Amino acid sequence: MPTPSPRVAPPSDDKRWRLVEATMRRYNFAPAALIETLHTTQESFGFLEPESLLFVARSLGLPLSRVLGVATFYNYFSMKPQGEHTCVICLGTACYIKGSGQLLAQVEQELGIKVGETTPDGKVSLMGARCIGSCGLAPAGVFDGQVAGKMASATMLAQVANWRAA
Amino acid sequence: MTPEELNQAAEREATASTVHDHVVGVCTSTACLASHSDKLKKEFDAAVKAKGLKNVRVKAVGCCGLCASGPMVYVESKANGSSEAATRTYANVASEHVPAVVESLGAAPVAALACDTTQPFFTRQHKIVLESSGVVDPERIEDSFVVGGYQALLKALTTMTPEEVVDTITRSGLRGRGGGGFPTGLKWSTVSKAVGDRKYVICNGDEGDPGAFMDRSVMESDPHRVLEGMAIAGYAVGATEGYLYVRAEYPLAVKRLKLAIKQAERAGLLGANIGGTFFSFKVDVRLGAGAFVCGEETALIASIEGRRGSPRPRPPYPAASGLWGFPTLINNVETFANIAPIVKNGAEWYAALGSGKSQGTKVFALTGKVLNTGLIEVPMGITLREIVYDIGGGPLPGHTIKAVQTGGPSGGCIPEAYLDQPVEYETLVKLGSIMGSGGLIAMDDTSCMVDVARYFMEFCMTESCGKCVPCRVGTVEMHALLTKICEGQATMTDLEQLEELCEVVKSTSLCGLGQTAPSPVISTLRYFRDEYIAHIEHKTCPAGVCSGLKSGAVKAQEVLA
Numbered sequence: 001m002p003t004p005s006p007r008v009a010p011p012s013d014d015k016r017w018r019l020v021e022a023t024m025r026r027y028n029f030a031p032a033a034l035i036e037t038l039h040t041t042q043e044s045f046g047f048l049e050p051e052s053l054l055f056v057a058r059s060l061g062l063p064l065s066r067v068l069g070v071a072t073f074y075n076y077f078s079m080k081p082q083g084e085h086t087c088v089i090c091l092g093t094a095c096y097i098k099g100s101g102q103l104l105a106q107v108e109q110e111l112g113i114k115v116g117e118t119t120p121d122g123k124v125s126l127m128g129a130r131c132i133g134s135c136g137l138a139p140a141g142v143f144d145g146q147v148a149g150k151m152a153s154a155t156m157l158a159q160v161a162n163w164r165a166a
Numbered sequence: 167m168t169p170e171e172l173n174q175a176a177e178r179e180a181t182a183s184t185v186h187d188h189v190v191g192v193c194t195s196t197a198c199l200a201s202h203s204d205k206l207k208k209e210f211d212a213a214v215k216a217k218g219l220k221n222v223r224v225k226a227v228g229c230c231g232l233c234a235s236g237p238m239v240y241v242e243s244k245a246n247g248s249s250e251a252a253t254r255t256y257a258n259v260a261s262e263h264v265p266a267v268v269e270s271l272g273a274a275p276v277a278a279l280a281c282d283t284t285q286p287f288f289t290r291q292h293k294i295v296l297e298s299s300g301v302v303d304p305e306r307i308e309d310s311f312v313v314g315g316y317q318a319l320l321k322a323l324t325t326m327t328p329e330e331v332v333d334t335i336t337r338s339g340l341r342g343r344g345g346g347g348f349p350t351g352l353k354w355s356t357v358s359k360a361v362g363d364r365k366y367v368i369c370n371g372d373e374g375d376p377g378a379f380m381d382r383s384v385m386e387s388d389p390h391r392v393l394e395g396m397a398i399a400g401y402a403v404g405a406t407e408g409y410l411y412v413r414a415e416y417p418l419a420v421k422r423l424k425l426a427i428k429q430a431e432r433a434g435l436l437g438a439n440i441g442g443t444f445f446s447f448k449v450d451v452r453l454g455a456g457a458f459v460c461g462e463e464t465a466l467i468a469s470i471e472g473r474r475g476s477p478r479p480r481p482p483y484p485a486a487s488g489l490w491g492f493p494t495l496i497n498n499v500e501t502f503a504n505i506a507p508i509v510k511n512g513a514e515w516y517a518a519l520g521s522g523k524s525q526g527t528k529v530f531a532l533t534g535k536v537l538n539t540g541l542i543e544v545p546m547g548i549t550l551r552e553i554v555y556d557i558g559g560g561p562l563p564g565h566t567i568k569a570v571q572t573g574g575p576s577g578g579c580i581p582e583a584y585l586d587q588p589v590e591y592e593t594l595v596k597l598g599s600i601m602g603s604g605g606l607i608a609m610d611d612t613s614c615m616v617d618v619a620r621y622f623m624e625f626c627m628t629e630s631c632g633k634c635v636p637c638r639v640g641t642v643e644m645h646a647l648l649t650k651i652c653e654g655q656a657t658m659t660d661l662e663q664l665e666e667l668c669e670v671v672k673s674t675s676l677c678g679l680g681q682t683a684p685s686p687v688i689s690t691l692r693y694f695r696d697e698y699i700a701h702i703e704h705k706t707c708p709a710g711v712c713s714g715l716k717s718g719a720v721k722a723q724e725v726l727a
Contacts, residue, residue: 031472032470032471032472034472034473035452035472039453039455070474073457073631074454074456075456075457076414076454076455076456077455092376093376093377093533093534093605093607094534094539094605096376097533097534097607097613130374130376130456130458130625131378132415133196133373133415134197134233134379135378135379135605136233136236136379136531136533136539137197137201137233137234138533138534140200147200148200149197149201
């Protein structure tokens with residue numbers, strides 16, 4: 001069977017589109033590849049832009065509404081660019097019982113933003129997680145991809161303040 | 167790989183390991199990785215290399231269980247000439263301890279780091295699912311061979327008929343470990359009898375319950391065990407393709423599963439003509455994308471098909487019409503992890519464990535306000551008190567345990583007075599909770615039960631997929647009422663309304679998410695009604711959690727200090 005070629009040209013000559021195309025090719029451009037493709041797109045570009053969604057929709061032969069529907073249904077997909085640094089506070093039950101709700105409130109106050117937002121200077125994005133599965137280390141968080149356990153309020157606020165000052 | 171070749175591979179690996187007098191196992195599961203155990207492993211490597219120790223193997227292993235004391239390290243040493251190995255376990259190991267641990271090989275242990283493995287946390291457990299977790303290197307299939315990996319698969323393929331496999335699982339009494347407790351053998355036999363051109367096996371690794379990390383640990387620590395279980399299931403029900411649906415939030419599990427699949431395919435234990443037989447089975451990993459509802463089987467199937475994870479009414483059940491409309495077997499990670507030992511040791515061996523209608527063991531993620539938090543596996547029938555007080559080490563100093571929460575957002579809170587009840591599916595349901603997937607969260611006098619109920623309702627409200635009205639609207643309304651109570655704005659009429667809504671949402675929602683969303687409220691109302699009344703009538707929060715209200719007998723705890 002010949003390898004199917006992409007039906008549509010990528011929006012730009014950015015090399016990252018090749019990764020996205022590679023994922024779709026692996027699944028023979030089948031509509032079922034949608035979620036996997038969105039994962040690759042977000043991994044490559046950091047978030048999902050309207051032009052990305054349009055490209056994926058056309059490549060997989062899906063209506064844009066379906067692609068947008070999936071992209072907005074799942075929490076993991078983000079349509080907004082992330083800040084330079086990301087701070088994720090776990091709000092799973094174990095962490096919540098150990099006070100992560102208060103920790104989140106303190107960071108919100110320190111940064112002057114709400115959970116899910118990015119500071120106006122684009123430095124820090126603050127997110128809450130459903131459960132990162134590090135319950136043995138509650139309260140836990142993820143700072144720039146590094147899991148931190150048994151978080152104390154002081155060290156956490158210092159970390160966030162450092163990011164902003166840098 | 168034929169059974170003989172598998173035995174030879176296992177022997178080769180075992181012989182190769184005899185040159186090592188000492189094995190240093192460093193836990194590289196998520197919890198310990200968070201304390202930089204990957205760096206620690208490299209430092210051990212470097213230290214052993216620098217000293218030119220040829221008889222020491224440093225090995226990355228999966229979860230050792232006591233996550234709260236990570237990074238965990240164990241040293242297995244053989245006394246001169248003896249084949250018996252003695253094990254030392256170390257907790258809270260840091261970089262500066264590496265030289266001392268390496269120095270101590272063959273000498274007295276490092277006392278300062280020693281972790282007492284005679285404490286109930288270790289001795290009261292009974293490991294079947296986790297027997298190889300923390301022992302094998304999850305990234306090397308040869309390590310699995312030594313502990314009997316894939317023996318059960320080849321045994322099933324070469325000595326049993328598919329019907330015999332289904333019969334073995336049925337007689338073992340194994341029930342779905344995802345929480346529902348549906349008899350696994352019955353599910354398998356339904357799928358095996360279903361008619362379809364193709365059949366699928368799906369492993370549900372979308373562990374969405376907040377406060378639960380059992381499946382993650384199994385997938386990260388012993389991925390081959392899960393794959394073996396799926397392949398046996400494929401043989402039993404007549405499927406040739408399997409999907410492992412894993413949360414995108416578990417990147418390490420995804421990485422190790424993908425690697426494990428490649429290794430198994432190369433060894434001829436997955437893919438075409440497994441073990442030289444006519445049976446072929448391939449497994450593919452599919453990523454979730456952060457939707458709790460995808461743990462529901464029909465929503466999960468929709469997600470694998472690349473659509474929004476919305477459930478659909480059942481019947482038809484996936485066993486009759488599942489993925490792409492074909493008969494599909496869906497089981498949870500832990501269920502699949504139980505399969506290989508059952509096939510290897512026989513149904514009777516498994517059925518002898520446990521009590522009542524609950525056989526075998528159950529893995530729990532023990533967390534919350536207890537001294538020892540971590541991953542445990544206990545025989546069914548053990549009492550909750552033994553779990554919390556013996557294994558968990560009891561409450562934090564100066565506090566008392568108030569309740570235990572099982573089953574996550576679909577479960578309930580069991581008060582201290584009922585902790586002597588055994589862990590069995592039926593008993594937990596009678597107590598107003600469920601077995602659940604295995605989250606077990608201890609709460610003490612600083613936890614407000616109304617706030618806990620509100621927390622779970624917030625979760626269900628956000629995670630409701632929005633397809634059916636009772637769940638979409640009901641959870642929002644119940645959350646608003648609970649918030650009102652927490653803020654001291656509610657009246658007794660609100661409480662009545664809340665109870666009525668609980669019933670409506672429970673009995674009219676489309677899928678399990680909505681049907682069980684009121685459970686945390688119903689169970690806390692059943693056992694802790696006085697706390698609700700205190701919030702409403704006396705504007706007091708007995709635990710001192712709800713801000714804006716007077717705190718009761720207990721002062722607000724400085725949790726963060």
